[in-house]
Amino acid sequence: MxxxxxxxxxxxxxxxxxxxxxxxxxxxxxxxxxxxxxxxxxxxxxxxxxxxxxxxxxxxxxxxxxxxxxxxxxxxxxxxxxxxxxxxxxxxxxxxxxxxxxxxxxxxxxxxxxxxxxxxxxxxxxxxxxxxxxxxxxxxxxxxxxxxxxxxxxxxxxxxxxxxxxxxxxxxxxxxxxxxxxxxxxxxxxxxxxxxxxxxxxxxxxxxxxxxxxxxxxxxxxxxxxxxxxxxxxxxxxxxxxxxxxxxxxxxxxxxxxxxxxxxxxxxxxxxxxxxxxxxxxxxxxxxxxxxxxxxxxxxxxxxxxxxxxxxxxxxxxxLCNSLQQLKKEDGMQKLLRRKVLKLHPVLAPVKVALDIGRGANMELRQVRSTSIFCVAWRISETVPTSMEQLNAKYDEMGVLFAVVVSENTLESGLLQVRSRDTTIRETKHISEIKNFLSRYISAADNL
Missing domain, CATH: 3.30.930.10 (Bira Bifunctional Protein; Domain 2)
Incomplete structure (x- = not known):
């Protein structure tokens, strides 16, 4: 009508x-x-x-x-x-x-x-x-x-x-x-x-x-x-x-x-x-x-x-306008790198976690993404045919707080690689620690 x-x-x-x-x-x-x-x-x-x-x-x-x-x-x-x-x-x-x-x-x-x-x-x-x-x-x-x-x-x-x-x-x-x-x-x-x-x-x-x-x-x-x-x-x-x-x-x-x-x-x-x-x-x-x-x-x-x-x-x-940053830094070969980062506050960021399970992952590895430890994630993403650097650049522009990489070794050791949007630092954490780590991070930012 x-x-x-x-x-x-x-x-x-x-x-x-x-x-x-x-x-x-x-x-x-x-x-x-x-x-x-x-x-x-x-x-x-x-x-x-x-x-x-x-x-x-x-x-x-x-x-x-x-x-x-x-x-x-x-x-x-x-x-x-x-x-x-x-x-x-x-x-x-x-x-x-x-x-x-x-x-x-x-x-x-x-x-x-x-x-x-x-x-x-x-x-x-x-x-x-x-x-x-x-x-x-x-x-x-x-x-x-x-x-x-x-x-x-x-x-x-x-x-x-x-x-x-x-x-x-x-x-x-x-x-x-x-x-x-x-x-x-x-x-x-x-x-x-x-x-x-x-x-x-x-x-x-x-x-x-x-x-x-x-x-x-x-x-x-x-x-x-x-x-x-x-x-x-x-x-x-x-x-x-x-x-x-x-x-x-x-x-x-x-x-x-x-x-x-x-x-x-x-x-x-x-x-x-x-x-x-x-x-x-x-x-x-x-x-x-x-x-x-x-x-x-x-x-x-x-x-x-x-x-x-x-x-x-x-x-x-x-x-969105306030959180957009254009950052520059030099890599190990003194090459100037530029990246756009949408540094939205953690409680506002639409995507808390992006989960990369690698290409050609088997069924056991894919089941990791449905585990309850990732309940704080709004969206779980899979790798597209691109490099890890390009994928991280995309996540930075989306404002994703953390990118978690699940590898074949995860099934044996339970270890994940976690990359921070704001620092670009990669840390290795056990799968049992992820939920509490993310919850504490977001709660601490909310209480500032």
Missing amino acids: QSHCVRSVLCTLKRPPRRETRALQPPSRHRGTSSGDDPHGVGRFMQLCVDRHYVSPGHTNTELFQRGVSCVYGPLGVELRRNLLEQWWRSVTRSSAQVFGINTLCRSRDTATGGRGQLGIVESGCLKHLIEKHELSKEQLIQELEKLIQRSTSLRTDFLQGALEQFVPSLDLVNRKLPFGLAEFGPCFRPSDGSDGPAEVTQTSLAWFCSPRTSSQWLDHWAQQRLKWWRKFALSPSDFSSIDVPAEELEEATSRGVRIVYSFPWGREPLETLWSRGHTELLQTHKGVHSKLQCRDGRKSVPHVVSVTGNMDRGVMAF
Whole structure:
């Protein structure tokens, strides 16, 4: 079933025609493949993401990824985004702050309260049938379109409205005591400017309810916590920073804002935005009934809301960009060697272990790969017709933490050769040690 966003149709009818633009496309400096057209190496970086299965091939698809919206991810990109979302969820729901997870649904626009952050979609057949009614005047057509929008299913642009609606049902969990938060993540849609359709974004959301006298301190607290979280997984933490939102860019009903940004080669882009929203939207959602909204934090009051909204699609791109290193070293014959290494943080790396069992391996040797000691491996790979050096170079570009080589001697001695991505050092370990070794390594990195 096809559907169309009808906001752009209404805008077209209500305003004079204008020249077409492509405002949602990335600037031309983001693209290019030759060294002259690609001064920042963005084209080469994107090609690496495609070659190593983080992003699926296709010019349109890679443009979506560069814009910081959802694209067709490759298998490793799907796993990286899943790991990132899992770490985000742990950071907000298992922190010292009291945060509960919620799950809200998109609804029809006529049942939604407030109408905040919603895009209406209708079936293409209904829209075509309405537009083909030539007997309608322009004003009548606009009225019919507005009715159609009101009956349509909504696509949300953020999770805040759902959190505001869940505020009252959640009060029993905290005995009406402040502060506490409600967290959610999933797909949302970024509104278009009329030149293109809405773009899907993997969004994270935290709505933090606190007393009016502490809202400013809580905004600072969460800004510090979120910046610390992004830097925890970074190879170059200084590329992540926080900036205050200028007064002219403040949203309606907000008094302050902070952005967590990443310095891409082409400029800074926001990863998360924090707003001090007051209580206006909370009162509007619950029809201004103060009595059922009042909570305790030393005194009774209607809480203020601090919202934290993140874009995890852009976060995936930020960590891929941040972790890519181009290393040089000399071998024993003083030959300069160059290698690309995707030094993703161990807890984010999609592939923990690549298992090479050699060519022409017998059945007993192949059974090693199914043993439970490799349960920490996301994927087990076999050797392709290439040299070990080329295979390790491929694993480095994929961000694989360790490459384990199983040989004929393994069946007799139980010994494996383990190569580290970050040091390139090869160690010999017994097969019984591998699981604990990998688990300790990843846990230690997570606890830094």
